[in-house]
Amino acid sequence: MDFGFTQEQQKLIDRVNHLVRERIAPRAAHYDQTGEAPADDLKDLHQEGWLLANLDKRRGGLGYGLYGDDPLSFFLIDEHLAYGNPSTAHCFQVHNNALMMIDAMAGAAQIQRWIEPTVKRGALIPGAGAEPYGSPPTTAKRVAGGYRVSGTKHYATNASLAEWLWIGRVASDSHAKPIMFMMHRDTPGLKIDTEVWRPTGMRACISPWLYLDDCFVPEENLLGQPGQFLGENWMGKINFAFTANYLGSARAMYDWALNYVRERGDGKDSFRQLRFGELKSMIDASRLILYNAVRMFNRDPEAAMVAAHEAKWLAKETLEKVMWSAAEICGSTALFVKHPLERFYRDMHLHMMHGRHDIAAQIVGASEFGEPYDVNRTH
Ligand SMILES: Cc1cc2nc3c(=O)[nH]c(=O)nc-3n(C[C@H](O)[C@H](O)[C@H](O)COP(=O)(O)OP(=O)(O)OC[C@H]3O[C@@H](n4cnc5c(N)ncnc54)[C@H](O)[C@@H]3O)c2cc1C
Structure with missing residues (x-):
């Protein structure tokens, strides 16, 4: 089947396939059995530059993802990584989807601050929006200089590998529409529970439950406009x-x-x-x-x-x-x-x-x- 890939895309696929064959697929059973995050895979992705796949080229990224110069390449990496280990691919895609949102919505200084741990240390970014059935919705209370946030998010893939966490779909007493923000992992009141992640499959894409107990989020960590997530x-x-x-x-x-x-x-x-x-x-x-x-x-x-x-x-x-x-x-x-x-x-x-x-x-x-x-x- 001719899928109409460009020469550049085919070269990228060849690179991903090589990495998958030599390193990612051979490690997959180990990560599955131990339930550990695929740390060595993620180091490889960092070295390849793929943790910045969906960042604008002008900011040092590869310019992939839906708003990039080459939208398809993000999905080609994701698909071909999954061929070796779907958990590693999931960590990659959640991170790059969060990056795509940050790139599209944040100011230049915010982007620099939030991507620095990825650039320097290969930290991943979770996209924590979903909430467990029946739990009270996550809510933000306006206070001087920012917000106090309480609630629960589940399936927060990458949260244990993150320095900054994307938290979305939060109701507030100050805006009619939901807000989103970035929260540092050291924020007092934030508990990242990895123990809960004991699923049948996808064991290596550790996806903790996040418990937010009166966490302070400074104004400057707000991302985009209220309602922008669903509005766009x-x-x-x-x-x-x-x-x-x-x-x-x-x-x-x-x-x-x-x-x-x-x-x-x-x-x-x-x-x-x-x-x-x-x-x-x-x-x-x-x-x-x-x-x-x-x-x-x-x-x-x-x-x-x-x-x-x-x-x-x-x-x-x-x-x-x-x-x-x-x-x-x-x-x-x-x-x-x-x-x-x-x-x-x-x-x-x-x-x-x-x-x-x-x-x-x-x-x-x-x-x-x-x-x-x-x-x-x-x-
Ligand atoms: C591997 C994995 C990683 C994930 N990573 C993330 C992440 O990084 N960030 C994040 O925010 N979320 C993530 N999610 C969570 C996901 O977004 C959902 O919140 C979660 O899968 C819902 O599970 P639940 O048991 O609460 O199902 P529920 O939401 O309680 O739904 C129960 C069932 O009802 C079905 N259902 C609901 N409505 C309908 C309908 N109208 N018609 C037919 N069926 C319906 C659903 O399909 C589901 O099977 C991840 C999920 C998985 C499996």
Whole structure:
């Protein structure tokens, strides 16, 4: 399949693939078993310069991401990292999505202050927006010089590797619309609970619960304008990268299964050929729709957002089919711990529960009827 990559993009893919083959994939089982953050992978990403992927070139970044000169390259790195370890890819994408928001919304001095730990020490930035079901919403009280904030955020990927944390979707008594801010990890009253992260899969992308107990946030740490996160559809925008991760992981499972079947001498069997034909067609179609959605973004952001939800829905359907079919074609032994399929199976079972899949299809359907839809919808 010709995906229409530029020469530069193909070179970048080759670099990511090399790193994945030599270093990231060989470490993945260790990080999964120990439940440690993929520290050596992240050091490699720092050295490659990819922790500044979504920062404007004028500020020393690579200029990728939706507002960059080369939007697709961010998603290509994400997808190809996921081929080796979806947890590492998730740390990479959450960080770079937060960076993209900071780059788009913050003032020059704020950006310098918040990216310095990444530039110098490879610190990651979490994007903590989601809250546990039933917990009181995180709220900010206006006080002299800033805000006092209390509440709980869950699934704060990268929080244990961060110096500055992006905290979003916070109600306040001073603005009608939610605010967002950056909080330093040493802020009194902030507790980062990593112990809670004991999931079935995606174990290495440590995603703590954050407990904010009357934390002081100075005025200068406020990011953007009240309501800007939803007003500019950032909830929808950050979802493109989940799709890239699903597709890199789906390809890893597909390639592994293809090789397994070939080595067992079953490649001439027409039933296996049929199954692999189905999977290949779905993976290629999902990739094409994702790349196309990203390529449309500059020209027609609204249509691109709908296309991105098409891609997300199809990628999840594809992933589900790959997971099931790969195991069914190869047999139950393929799901033993010694094979990477077992880990990807657990990783993707959890990761696809990120949700918004029915919502993704509903957004596409509403746009077909010319009815209103909300690309930020979470429930
Ligand atoms: C690996 C991983 C990393 C994550 N990282 C981050 C992060 O860095 N930052 C962050 O803010 N969040 C992150 N999230 C959290 C995510 O955004 C959600 O908040 C979280 O997955 C919700 O889990 P829950 O159990 O609270 O589900 P709930 O929100 O309680 O939902 C329960 C179920 O209801 C389903 N559902 C809800 N509404 C509908 C509907 N209308 N139609 C059909 N089904 C519906 C959902 O799909 C879900 O399966 C991450 C999630 C995962 C899995």
